[in-house]
Amino acid sequence: MDNTGSRSTLRLIAVLISAVILAWCVYLIVSAVITSKTTGILVVKSVQPKASISISQPGHGAQFIGVDNATVRLKPGVYNLATYVNGKETVTTANIKKGQTTNATLDVERSFTIPSVDDVEFQNFNFILNSGISSEQMSGLKLDFFRYKPSAKVIAVDSGSIAQQPHNPDSTDPFRLDFRVSVDGKILKAEASYAGITDISLKLTDQGSGKVVLSTN
Amino acid sequence: MVMQTRQYIKLTIVLVAAVIIAFIARSVIVGHPVISLEPAPALTGSVAQSFSIGDSKTLPVYGTDFTLKNAHYFENKQWVVVMVNSVKHDFDPGVLVMKKVNGAYQAVLGPGSQFSDSYRVTLPNSVSRYLGESGYLHG
Numbered sequence: 001m002d003n004t005g006s007r008s009t010l011r012l013i014a015v016l017i018s019a020v021i022l023a024w025c026v027y028l029i030v031s032a033v034i035t036s037k038t039t040g041i042l043v044v045k046s047v048q049p050k051a052s053i054s055i056s057q058p059g060h061g062a063q064f065i066g067v068d069n070a071t072v073r074l075k076p077g078v079y080n081l082a083t084y085v086n087g088k089e090t091v092t093t094a095n096i097k098k099g100q101t102t103n104a105t106l107d108v109e110r111s112f113t114i115p116s117v118d119d120v121e122f123q124n125f126n127f128i129l130n131s132g133i134s135s136e137q138m139s140g141l142k143l144d145f146f147r148y149k150p151s152a153k154v155i156a157v158d159s160g161s162i163a164q165q166p167h168n169p170d171s172t173d174p175f176r177l178d179f180r181v182s183v184d185g186k187i188l189k190a191e192a193s194y195a196g197i198t199d200i201s202l203k204l205t206d207q208g209s210g211k212v213v214l215s216t217n
Numbered sequence: 218m219v220m221q222t223r224q225y226i227k228l229t230i231v232l233v234a235a236v237i238i239a240f241i242a243r244s245v246i247v248g249h250p251v252i253s254l255e256p257a258p259a260l261t262g263s264v265a266q267s268f269s270i271g272d273s274k275t276l277p278v279y280g281t282d283f284t285l286k287n288a289h290y291f292e293n294k295q296w297v298v299v300m301v302n303s304v305k306h307d308f309d310p311g312v313l314v315m316k317k318v319n320g321a322y323q324a325v326l327g328p329g330s331q332f333s334d335s336y337r338v339t340l341p342n343s344v345s346r347y348l349g350e351s352g353y354l355h356g
């Protein structure tokens with residue numbers, strides 16, 4: 001009698017454990033179906049290799065999702081995608097919709113950057129410094145060239161063209177240096193007027209048309 | 218008794234098979250990792266993303282790695298300047314300038330405490346004025 005009772009108890013436990021495991025299996029499958037129907041797929045690729053791809057949303061944190069490319073499921077909504085490679089970050093957005101696949105591409109070469117005077121390569125400017133202007137005035141002069149073309153890559157002074165203009169030592173008029181300069185290959189005539197150790201202004205004239213293209217007076 | 222042991226072994230095999238099948242089915246149905254982002258203060262995600270470098274697989278976490286304060290929006294919220302502080306002192310606190318590009322904020326300057334005065338030429342007046350008045354631009 002005892003033997004029969006313990007067998008029945010064992011059978012009952014086995015049935016209960018089986019029921020729990022099977023219910024959990026059903027839950028796994030049902031929740032997977034619900035997830036697949038209530039989410040969308042994002043396929044994102046980076047043009048550049050070794051690029052870390054991440055996503056975020058306004059009012060949410062960010063998460064890494066892959067290197068070079070990633071395919072993930074997301075709840076519907078607009079997501080910010082970003083990659084950072086070679087010192088540049090690029091971002092875009094992707095609108096995820098239920099049951100749909102959204103493709104996105106990230107290319108850091110299309111990254112938005114703010115030019116700085118430090119990004120410009122100034123060539124032969126040491127010859128101007130040797131002509132008597134202060135280093136502070138030199139910074140101002142470079143800034144004036146940058147004002148003319150913030151996207152300039154190379155600004156090169158024609159060192160042979162530098163000419164100090166006559167100056168009356170009794171007058172308070174500024175000193176003047178004339179020289180030719182190439183701004184990304186475009187030849188301009190430059191007139192730098194300077195006084196004291198901080199004041200400087202620049203006038204740039206198009207060599208071909210004779211038109212004044214910048215005057216910082 | 219032997220009969221009953223065999224039945225239990227069969228049942229165990231069936232259950233293990235059911236679990237394996239359930240996992241395989243789930244994997245096939247869902248197909249890809251499901252990502253869920255934690256709620257966090259505004260700009261947190263964009264700032265964390267701007268700290269991702271190269272093939273790094275981790276991003277800094279708000280509150281654990283960094284905090285944000287004094288967010289100032291400009292130009293119809295196309296630009297924002299925000300102060301970023303390091304919780305673990307991994308980097309010096311500084312301002313980060315972000316611009317909305319393709320609908321998302323992208324870090325374009327910083328984080329730092331001193332920037333070239335030449336940014337007055339290329340940043341919108343409202344942003345450069347704020348940075349200048351706050352002492353972040355120098356000649």
